[in-house]
Amino acid sequence: MTKYAFVTGANKGIGYEIVHQLADEDYHVFLGARNEDLGQKAVQSLGYANVSFIPVDISDTQSIHNSVEKILEVTDHIDLLINNAGISLDHSTLPSELKLETLRQAFDVNFFGTFQMIQAFLPLMKKAQSGRIVNVTTDMASQTKFDNGETAPINALGYNSSKTAVNALTLAFGKEFGNDGPEMIGVTPGFTTTDLNGNAPGGRTPAESAQIITQYALSDTTHNGKLYDENGMMPW
């Protein structure tokens, strides 16, 4: 049976490389992007017969439902859902200076968008033999790491707390799904040089970070309801 994966925010950065790596593993991969032109171009530049474009803006409920309908034209099941799409708008803004609107935008995409993706794709995930949902998170979302100083230098309340809320989704849905599936995990790729951080130097390449995510996505081990980084389980 053909295995299907859906990766959001995959026209560039880490998501693009996740599509690349899953396509190499013989998945049929739906490359999700909010911009039609950029999505089509990404599919063309990958050049795989087993990669196809699905338009999806995760901050738009109708767009998410349209993406479900489009995928149902091809298959009734999704084996892997990689909730990778995300934004960071306040990397250099202190909490006291953060605008409410900017905080809302971060939650609209990172938290409410991911939440809706999970609910909308649940019926297709349940039809897979052993479906897995990976929520892409960040070290900076860990309250433990922030509190003990490991990630303290970047006090980006909007980005960090919206991803902490994504971690709460991982825990909550993981508890609901239990052993019945689909499995739900959070994975952080760690600091990666991409457009998200203005291509700040010194990070991993998107391909290296994608490897960390696909390794957990494809693992035979059960990780349900937990957070992981390259070294294993990560504190909340």
Ligand SMILES: NC(=O)c1ccc[n+]([C@@H]2O[C@H](COP(=O)([O-])OP(=O)(O)OC[C@H]3O[C@@H](n4cnc5c(N)ncnc54)[C@H](OP(=O)(O)O)[C@@H]3O)[C@@H](O)[C@H]2O)c1
């Ligand atoms: N870079 C890092 O250091 C780092 C570290 C830890 C975790 N992460 C996480 O890794 C994931 C990928 O980030 P990246 O570094 O590869 O960043 P990126 O290059 O900026 O890619 C982000 C992707 O998300 C898409 N996106 C943004 N808002 C969207 C929306 N409303 N609907 C659908 N797609 C949307 C973007 O589309 P457009 O091209 O249209 O904007 C783009 O394709 C994010 O969840 C991020 O939080 C990154």
